[in-house]
Amino acid sequence: MNPLRxxxxxxxxxxxxxxxxxxxxxxxxxxxxxxxxxxxxxxxxLAIETVAPFPLAQLYYGSHxxxxxxxxxxxxxxxxxxxxxxxxAWTGAALVVPAxxxxxxxxxAPGTTIILAAADGLTAVHWGDGxxxxxxxxxxxxxxxxxxxxxxLARADAARAALRDELIRATGGSRxxxxxxxxxxxxxxxxxxxxxxxAGELDSPLPAPVVAALDVRDKAELATLRAARRRDVLLxxxxxxxxxxxxxxxxxxxxxxxxxxxxxxxxxKQVAQLAVVERIMDADALTRRIEDLRTKRLLPLExxxxxxxxxxxxxPGNEIVFTSVQTVPAAGLYTLKVNxxxxxxxLIGIYRTELVKHPGVxxxxxxxxxxxxxxxxxxxxxxxxxxxxxxPAPPPP
Amino acid sequence: MIRTLRALFLGRLLREKLLLVxxxxxxxxxxxxSFSNRTxxxxxxxxxxxxxxKEQQLWINxxxxxxxxxxxxxxxxxxxxxxxxxxxxxxxxxxxxxxGLHATSGATTKEGSGQFTINTVEFSVAGAEWDALKKFYxxxxxxxxxxxxxELALNAQAGxxxxxxxxxxxxxxEVSR
Numbered sequence: 001m002n003p004l005r006x007x008x009x010x011x012x013x014x015x016x017x018x019x020x021x022x023x024x025x026x027x028x029x030x031x032x033x034x035x036x037x038x039x040x041x042x043x044x045x046l047a048i049e050t051v052a053p054f055p056l057a058q059l060y061y062g063s064h065x066x067x068x069x070x071x072x073x074x075x076x077x078x079x080x081x082x083x084x085x086x087x088x089a090w091t092g093a094a095l096v097v098p099a100x101x102x103x104x105x106x107x108x109a110p111g112t113t114i115i116l117a118a119a120d121g122l123t124a125v126h127w128g129d130g131x132x133x134x135x136x137x138x139x140x141x142x143x144x145x146x147x148x149x150x151x152x153l154a155r156a157d158a159a160r161a162a163l164r165d166e167l168i169r170a171t172g173g174s175r176x177x178x179x180x181x182x183x184x185x186x187x188x189x190x191x192x193x194x195x196x197x198x199a200g201e202l203d204s205p206l207p208a209p210v211v212a213a214l215d216v217r218d219k220a221e222l223a224t225l226r227a228a229r230r231r232d233v234l235l236x237x238x239x240x241x242x243x244x245x246x247x248x249x250x251x252x253x254x255x256x257x258x259x260x261x262x263x264x265x266x267x268x269k270q271v272a273q274l275a276v277v278e279r280i281m282d283a284d285a286l287t288r289r290i291e292d293l294r295t296k297r298l299l300p301l302e303x304x305x306x307x308x309x310x311x312x313x314x315x316p317g318n319e320i321v322f323t324s325v326q327t328v329p330a331a332g333l334y335t336l337k338v339n340x341x342x343x344x345x346x347l348i349g350i351y352r353t354e355l356v357k358h359p360g361v362x363x364x365x366x367x368x369x370x371x372x373x374x375x376x377x378x379x380x381x382x383x384x385x386x387x388x389x390x391x392p393a394p395p396p397p
Numbered sequence: 398m399i400r401t402l403r404a405l406f407l408g409r410l411l412r413e414k415l416l417l418v419x420x421x422x423x424x425x426x427x428x429x430x431s432f433s434n435r436t437x438x439x440x441x442x443x444x445x446x447x448x449x450x451k452e453q454q455l456w457i458n459x460x461x462x463x464x465x466x467x468x469x470x471x472x473x474x475x476x477x478x479x480x481x482x483x484x485x486x487x488x489x490x491x492x493x494x495x496x497g498l499h500a501t502s503g504a505t506t507k508e509g510s511g512q513f514t515i516n517t518v519e520f521s522v523a524g525a526e527w528d529a530l531k532k533f534y535x536x537x538x539x540x541x542x543x544x545x546x547x548e549l550a551l552n553a554q555a556g557x558x559x560x561x562x563x564x565x566x567x568x569x570x571e572v573s574r
Contacts, residue, residue: 011404188400232407235414238405240399242421249428256432259439266446270453277453280460286513287467290570294473294542300549301534321558330487392535 007175012288013186014094014195016102019216021116021123023082024075024098026136029049031072037209040065052076060216062115062260069132075101090217093188095195095206097214100125100136102113102184102197104214105204111175114202115164118183122163126171139163178202192233221288262315276363299389300327303336306361306384310354312347322345334362334384345369346378350381360388467512471572478543480569482507482516488544489520489537489567496533498522514571517547524560537567544569 029047031040044063049056051074058079065072075098090096100116100123108114111127121140128134142159145152150306166173184197184204206214215222304325313319320342328335342348348369355364362383369378406414454523456463480488482505503519522530532552537544548566 006509011401014404017472058565078399093548150458188404219432228411232411232414235418236403239414239418239421240403241416245425246421249425249432252432256436256439258541259443263439263443266443271448273450273457280456280463282458283467283512284459284463286509286515287463287470289515290470290513292493293545293568293570294470297538297541298549299538300545301531304551308497322551322553323555323558324550324552327548331546365464366530391541392538 011188016022016186017090017093017096018099018102018183019077019082019096020120021098021100021118021136021138022120024138024216025052025077026073026075026138027070028073028132028134028241030070030248033070037065037202037224040072041213044074046069046311048076053076054078058363059389060096060218062101062216064101064132064210064214066131066210071130071132071134073104073133073136075136075164075216080378095215098216099123099183100138101214102186102229103180103199103202103204105195105206105210106135108130108178108202110177112178113168113171113174113176115167116176116180116199117160118184121365122167124171126174128173128187135171137167137390140282144364146193151158169339185322194335195265196325256359296333297391298333300336300347300392302389303334303382305385306358306388307336307338307355307382310351310358312344313340314352317343318347328381331383332380334386334389335381336384337379337381339379341375341377343374343376345371348376348378355382360384399504408463444509450496471512474543474570476572479542479571480516481571482518482569485516485544485567485569486518488540488569489518492536492540493520493522493533496529496536498529498533500533509571510571515568516570517566517568519548519564519566522563522565524554524557524562526562527559530561530563533563537565 027047029044029051031043035043043065044065047054048059048061048063048085050060052059059076060079061074061076062084063072063074077098103114103116103125106114108127110127110129115122116123116125119141121138123138124138125133125134126137142156143165145156164179168177179202180199180202182199184199187196187198187203189195190205191208195211195213197204197206212222212226217225251374278375304322307322309318311322320340320341322338324339326337328337348366352364353365355361364380364382366380367378369376373376406417454509455481486502486505490500490502500520500522503521505516505518507515508515522533525533534546534549537546545568547568548564550564551561552564553561
C-alpha cells in the first residue's frame, strides 16, 4: 500500500452498522410547538415508553426530530432480537441505526416517498410537508424461490412490485417516488460527529446532534463511547498541536541558522575592526597619560614634608621615625604608605589624631602597632587632598 | 490529508494513540528545550557583539577628535626637550651626579602608539644624604613634564636613618612628528 496514495485518497468512511428495518417498529409522535431539544428528547422518551410493548431498558431505540418540526419519528427494537455477536460488532461503529434511518437527512420535496429495497423487504419513507418523515413502513418480501426459473423470478418480481404499490398506497399522498436499489453507504465524515450517507443519487447529510439521537445503542454505553471519542479527539488535538509545534520548531531552526550566519558576519566585522579600534584606544590612552604627565604630578617629598609637620620629633624615646616611605601608584597620585617605629607607642594615637585633623589630609589609615623590645612598629597609609600639594617653584632663570 | 491522518489516528488503539502522543510530546519538549538554550546563547552573544560593535563604532567615530587631542598635546610640548630612553638614563644620571649621588639604572621599558612613546626607567641610590636626595628630587621635578616621577620609595636602614636609600621610577616621552 502506498502511504502517499492512502493519504491523498482522503479519510475512509466511518464504520456504521445498518440494521434490518424489519426488526424495528416506527411511530411518529407529536412534539409540543416551540419545544427545545431537551424538552423534545424528554417527550420522545415518554412517548416510546408509552407506545413500546417493552420497558425502555429492553429496547434499542432512536429518534429523529428537527427544531420547529411538529412531530418526531421514533423507532425501537426489542434487544433480544439481536445476538451478542451482532451487538459486539457495533463497538467500533460510528452509528448503529436501522437502514432507513440513514436516509433521514435527505430533504426531498414535500410528498416524496423513498422506497428502500433490501434482501428481507421493502421500506417506504414518506415525507409530508416538513423535514421529518411522516411515516416509515416496512413490508417483508416473500421467501426467495428455491429454484430460480423464469416463472419463479417473474412471480417474485410481481410480488415485489405489488408490495411497492401497496407501500405507496399505504403512505398516502405520494407525489414523487424514489426507488433505491442499493443500501445507503456512509461517506467520509464532513465534521466531527456528523455523517453523510449516499444511496444512488441521493445524499443524506446527518449533523452531529441528529446522529446522536438516531443511534439506537444503549444510551449509557453511548455516553461512554462519546466520552472515549472526546478523549481520542483531545489526544488528536494534542498530537496535531505537537506536530504543528515540531514544524514551527523546524522553521525556527532555519531562522536560527540565518541568525547565526548574520551573527557570524557581525563577529567578522568586529574582528576586522579590532586592530583599528585598539590603535585608536592606545592612542587615546597614551595621549591621556601624556596629558596626565603634563598636568598631574606625583609629589612624594611634598607629601613627606606634610607628614613631618606633625611628626613627634622629641628625641629618642619621644619621637616617631619613618623607616620606609613609598608611593602607592594603584591608589593614585596622592597616597603614601609609611612604615614607622617609635619607642613610645602612646605617640601613635596622638600622631594619628594630628594627621586626621590636618586640613591637607583626606584620610589616614593606621594598622595596629606591633611591639617588641620596647619598640612599636606600625604602618599607615595617608591620602592627601590634591590642593594641599603644590609642586616646587621653578628655579629663578 | 489532515482529515485522513486524523481518521487513521482515531482508528488506532488507545495505547497506540497514547504512545504516539507521548513520543511526539517528548520530541517537542526535547527539541524546544534545546532550541531555547541555543536561542538564548545566540541572543546573549549577539547582544554582546552589538555592544562591542557600538563601542567600536564610537571609537572609530571619535578617531578624528582623538587625533586632534593627540596633535594638540604634541603641539603643547617642545620636541627638543622630550627624551628617548637613552637620553632619559643619561639625563637622570647627570642630575644625580650634579647632586653628588650615584644613581644606578635598571632596564628601560618602552610603550608607544603612533605619535607618542613613553620610556620608563628605575633608578636606585643607596645610602644618600637627605639634602642631596632632595636636591636630586627637585632637579627631577624641574624637568617636568618631560621627566615625570612615577613611583618613589625611601628606605632607612636600621641605625642609619640619616642615610636613606632611594628608588625612583621616572618616565619621559617622545613625540613623533
